[in-house]
Structures are given as structure tokens and as C-alpha cells.
Amino acid sequence: MLLIGIVAIFASLGLLFKALGVFGKQESVAAARLRELTESEVVVAGSAKDLHQASKGGLGYRLTPRGIVDKAERNYMLAGRPDGSSVAKILMQKVIFGAVGLGLGIMVYSSKGGLLGVMMLVGAPLLGYFAPDIILNGKAVRRQEEIQYALPDLLDQITISIESGTSFENALARTGQTGKGPLAEEIVRTVQDIGLGLPRREAYESLVARTDVDELRKFVRSILQGEEFGVPVSDIVREQAQEMRVGRRLRAEGVANQIPVKMLLPLMGTILPVLFIIVIGPAIISAIGQFKGA
Template sequence: MTSLTMMATVCVALAALLLTYALTEQPGGAHARARANLERGRQTAHSSGEAVPGGGGLWGAARRLTPAGQVQRIDGLLARAGRPSAWPLERILVAKVLLPAVAATFMFLLVTNNPDRRLIIFAVTMVVLAWFLPEVLLYNTGIKRRAAIQKALPDTLDQMTIAVEAGLGFESAMAHVARNGAGPLSEELIRTLQDIQVGQPRRDAYQALADRSPEPDLKRFLRAIIQAERHGVSVARVLATQASEMRLKRRQRAEEKAMKIPVKVVFPLILTILPVLFIVVMGPGVLNIIDAFSST
């Protein structure tokens, strides 16, 4: 083993240790986590171009190495993914720095032993994939969360409508549905109620929920609620209308998916099933024709 290979191996091991430490170590205990939660809104406020303080240690270095626009985009992906507690912004930044470093060092070892053009292209592709891997995972989590909110929204509005018609206020109905439900929509409703309880105006809390939500139907419902409160319209009537509209949209989405199935089935049918069927049906006839011409 050459000295260059040994140095690269040591770099891979060191990068792997740093990545493991960054993904498992907590940022300074419960006090630091509580402070980060309280200052979470400040990170969004810095999207106008102000500099966000980077902190110290490995996380501070990762923040300084990541461009400001990239940090803002990752923060937006985290907001759409519901800000998982196990993946704060700093941990994502560290992963985006260390994962490409580990991949680049490992691929450098492979390319050094076998400098083939295809292997070089594969190495570059793997490094690029390692750089975008955290964002792809966050984007996938955001899509799943949006689908869960979209699926739970019609039933949640029906329950809220029943609760309001039974005599509860809108916030009490929201609290009742959130306590008895599960999933990202219930979590967002609980967070909105907590914002109201700590003194935030109701319109601001509803607007913050609309800004956090990745689902357009939920944003449309919240805008309707804000307009109803502003103009004095009955909330029960708005809830009934929105619930009926959400059920109609859910039925239309189901019909749309059902109509797309024949189109999606055509390509596997043409590429996999029909060639085999042609071979089974026409194969013996073709062989007989070949035998007949070869014998004459």
C-alpha cells in the first residue's frame, strides 16, 4: 500500500468519525435545543439577505462553508418536511459537507487503483449524489407529509364542522380534533393552538400555519377562515362549505388516478408482456417456416 493510499484511507476514516459524531451528538443539551427552537423564526427572517450567525465547532464550520442561498433553501425544505426533531438545520449542513468528503475520498481510492474513464464518471456521479442526498431525503419527506395532510384534511374538516354545529367554538373544535387525531395535520393544529395560547393573534397564527403548510387546500381553507373572521361570516357555514369542497376534490383526485391507470399500464404491457406473448404464439410457426425453407 502506497503512502498516498494510506493517507486517503486515514482521511476516509476521519471523515466517517466526524460524520458519526455530527449525526449523533446533541448541540449542547436541552438548553441549547430550547434556545434553537425559540430562535427558529429568526432563521426564516434572515431569508431577506441578512447574515445568520454560524456558531462554533463543526456546525459553525459547516454553516460557513455552505452558501447563504443553500442554507435558506434547506431551511425551506425543513419547513415543508415539518422540521423533524432528529434533523435540525445544523445537522443537515454538516451532513452536506461531510458526505461528499467521504464519497470523494473513497472514490479517489478507487480511481487511483484503476484510472478508467467510466470509473471516473461513476466517481463524479457518486460525489454529486452525496452532495444532494440530504436535500432529496428532505424533499421526499415533504412530499409524504403533504400527501398525509391532503388525505386527512376532508375528514378533519368534517369533524370540525360537527363540533362547531354542536356548540363548540372554532378553536375548541380545532383542539378537539387535534387531540383525537394523529399525523402531521394534527401536529400543525396543535402548534397553531399553542401559538394562540402564548399570545399570538389568531389571524397571525392561522397565517403562519398557511405559510408552513405544503398543501394548497389547507392554505385555501385558512384564507377562508381569516376572511370569515374579518368580515363576520359564520364559521360553521364556512366549515361546511370547505368540507364539501374537500370531499369533492378528494373524489376527483381518486377518479383522476383511476383514469391514469390504463395509460400507465400500456408501457409495461408493450415492453414486457407483449414480446413474450409474441414469442410464445408466433415462435413455433416461425420455426416451422424456417424448417420448411431449409429442407427445400
């Protein structure tokens, strides 16, 4: 068993070196970009089907179930496609870390045995396999929260630009260029998609798919419906900004209201035992003294 664990660890290290390009030819920039493209990105770039199939040649794709691959691709998109990473690398990390965890679990089980060995044998591979997913999901959630928080202020800027005589598209482009953060980056990309010839509705729907923020989805739906019924865009943007600002305040109040409940358990676990010792301790000591004197 110990030998199997050692072999598993060395095999995982070999896969890691291969994934990092220590051995073998480095992947070209074009090939790396091709691996990162998904169907949602290549509407203008070319055939989505061909590029999507071309990105499936990695070992991580072949060793990972389809459902987990889809979830990793979605979280990678929601996380903003972090620099230096790709879905293929993330899937390879899952395989490598899972194998390393399995090797460590086998080694601990062989040397220690018992409940600890069984827990390591089962838990270490699972933790190693799902650790990249947990990290990626955390990045995606933080990015969505940043977009959600910045959206009301961005809509205020768009409203000011529209009221000064700028069209909605130009106001959107100017706001994205002058802004910072993930929301501004997504706005700039949406404007670029429209400039490349992508229909506005598809560009807006792609923006919603890349972010998956309910407030942004509601705003896009309102803009599209307003264009259909001839409602002034400035009125829609102003109303949406006001509603989102109220929603942001309500969310902050909700978080503040949850603080006492979350603090209850730590207080009970730290302060109450000390109070119990201070209040009951002298009585216990006195009772022990009386029993000894009797």
C-alpha cells in the same frame, strides 16, 4: 489518486464521528433546541434575528451555499422537524456523504478508469451530497399529503363542534387534541401560539407557512375573510369541507385514470416480447430448418 480517495474517506468518517458526538463534548438540550429554531418559530419565544444567527455556527452552514441552506430549512420545516434531526445535522450529512462519495469515486477511477471510473467520480459525490435533500424532501411531501387527506374530516369535526354551541377556537382546540397525525399536531401548535398571545391572523399564517398545503391555505383565507365580513364560521367550514371532499375524490379518480398509462410501458416490456416469441418463434424455427435442408 488512490491515496487521495483514502484520505477523503477517513476525513469524512472523522467529520461523521464529530457530528454524532463521538469525540468532544455533547451538545446540550438547550443548544440543540436553539439550533433547530428558525425565524418562523420564535415569534413568541424572543428575538428571531438573534436566535437565527446563533443557529448558524455549524460547519455545515459554513460549507453550504445560502440557497441550499434555505431549501433545507424549508423542507425541514415542512417535514415536521423530525425527532433526532436538525438542519445543522442535515447540512453536515450533505458534506460528509459528498466527501465519502468523492473518495469512493477517486478510488474507483484510480483502479478501474474508463467510463465507469468517470461516472463514479462525477456521480458518487453528487449522489452523496444530495441524498439527504432527497430523503428530507420525500418526508415533507408525504407529510403534506397526509395533511391534505385528513383536512376534510377535520373540518367536519369542527363543524359539528360549532353547531353544538362551541366557539371556533375551542372547536379547533378540541379537534386538534382528539385527532392524530401531522394536521392535528399543527392545529394544537396553532392553538398554543394563540394562547401565548400571538395574534390569530399571524398564528393562522404561520400554520400555512409550516404546512404549505393549498387546501389549508384556502381554508385559512376563507376564515379570515369571513371574520372581516361577518359570515358565520360554521357555514364557511361546512362549505370548505364539502369542496375539499370533492377535490379529494377528483384527485383519486385522476390517479386511477393514470394507472392504464403507467401500466402500458411495463406491459410492453414484459408481455409483448413473450408474445412475439410465441407467435413468431415457430415460424423462425421452421424457416431455419428449411434453409438447412436446402
